[in-house]
Amino acid sequence: MGELALPDGLAILGGGKIGEALLSGLLRGERGPADIVVSEKHAERAAYLERTHGVRALDVAGAAGAAATLVLAVKPQDIDSLLAELADAITPAHLIVSVAAGVTTAHIQSRLPAGVPVVRCMPNTPALVDQAMTAICAGDHAGEQHLAVAESLLQAVGKVVRVPESQLDAVTALSGSGPAYFFYLVEAMIDAGILLGLPRALAAELIVQTAIGSAVMLRDSGEHPVQLREAVTSPGGTTIAAIRELEVHGVRAALLAAIEAACLRSRELGAAE
Numbered sequence: 001m002g003e004l005a006l007p008d009g010l011a012i013l014g015g016g017k018i019g020e021a022l023l024s025g026l027l028r029g030e031r032g033p034a035d036i037v038v039s040e041k042h043a044e045r046a047a048y049l050e051r052t053h054g055v056r057a058l059d060v061a062g063a064a065g066a067a068a069t070l071v072l073a074v075k076p077q078d079i080d081s082l083l084a085e086l087a088d089a090i091t092p093a094h095l096i097v098s099v100a101a102g103v104t105t106a107h108i109q110s111r112l113p114a115g116v117p118v119v120r121c122m123p124n125t126p127a128l129v130d131q132a133m134t135a136i137c138a139g140d141h142a143g144e145q146h147l148a149v150a151e152s153l154l155q156a157v158g159k160v161v162r163v164p165e166s167q168l169d170a171v172t173a174l175s176g177s178g179p180a181y182f183f184y185l186v187e188a189m190i191d192a193g194i195l196l197g198l199p200r201a202l203a204a205e206l207i208v209q210t211a212i213g214s215a216v217m218l219r220d221s222g223e224h225p226v227q228l229r230e231a232v233t234s235p236g237g238t239t240i241a242a243i244r245e246l247e248v249h250g251v252r253a254a255l256l257a258a259i260e261a262a263c264l265r266s267r268e269l270g271a272a273e
């Protein structure tokens with residue numbers, strides 16, 4: 001794969017939600033449509049990706065021939081058939097970057113020619129607005145240079161941290177699925193505005209801006225979430241009345257259980273290999 005530098009060709013195999021989020025983010029960065037090919041099972045979806053992003057759609061073997069770095073972005077349940085299609089088309093000069101939940105580097109390595117480097121990643125959909133959170137780890141044949149390629153790829157759409165592979169299922173449950181929890185919370189809070197008789201558009205504006213402001217404070221204030229919450233919670237006031245209800249209804253325990261369930265599901269998807 002030459003010198004493993006950014007300008008090397010990139011293929012995204014699986015042009016669904018996360019595949020397109022990564023594709024669009026990379027195109028907003030340093031890469032142009034000529035640097036990226038996609039491979040997508042559905043002809044209609046492939047045509048949409050070509051039309052919308054100006055990239056070429058190829059079959060899996062064609063994509064492997066056109067690109068040194070291959071991003072596996074199919075569902076975990078489809079990973080084995082994709083690896084079977086890839087096995088004869090790649091060499092250790094390629095780099096495999098998998099974003100599939102639960103699927104281990106050892107599993108991917110076991111289905112490919114010996115020595116193919118694999119980096120496992122868990123990004124999230126805020127890649128669409130260059131605010132992704134991604135964790136990455138290396139398989140047995142991936143060295144610093146391969147991690148650096150994956151890192152620069154994903155840094156184009158947000159922040160990247162390196163973690164041991166043993167933490168990837170927990171990461172998947174927290175930040176991989178995490179945007180869905182925030183969207184769910186926002187959706188419920190907008191409903192609360194409706195319950196209180198506010199117009200939906202106003203309730204949405206109030207809550208979305210509150211979410212953005214709170215997120216920026218969490219990132220930039222240097223204060224712990226408890227301190228930030230306490231600053232909102234006036235003695236004998238409105239916030240503590242709401243917090244009591246959240247505690248009575250077990251919202252904290254529900255979040256712990258929900259995120260634990262997501263982690264177990266990630267492990268299950270890996271174990272189904």
Ligand SMILES: NC(=O)C1=CN([C@@H]2O[C@H](COP(=O)(O)OP(=O)(O)OC[C@H]3O[C@@H](n4cnc5c(N)ncnc54)[C@H](OP(=O)(O)O)[C@@H]3O)[C@@H](O)[C@H]2O)C=CC1
Binds near residue numbers: 013018039042072078
């Ligand atoms: N969505 C998210 O927020 C995140 C997802 N991920 C991971 O990314 C992967 C994709 O998820 P997501 O984008 O949500 O799923 P999608 O179903 O939206 O996208 C996967 C796409 O790949 C297609 N596909 C399946 N097999 C092949 C193949 N052999 N060659 C080419 N294309 C193929 C699928 O077609 P078909 O519909 O027929 O199956 C589908 O269009 C999963 O492994 C998931 O764990 C990781 C982080 C975040």
Ligand SMILES: O=C(O)[C@@H]1CCC=N1
Binds near residue numbers: 101176177
């Ligand atoms: O729901 C899923 O399985 C994928 C993995 C992380 C986010 N979406």
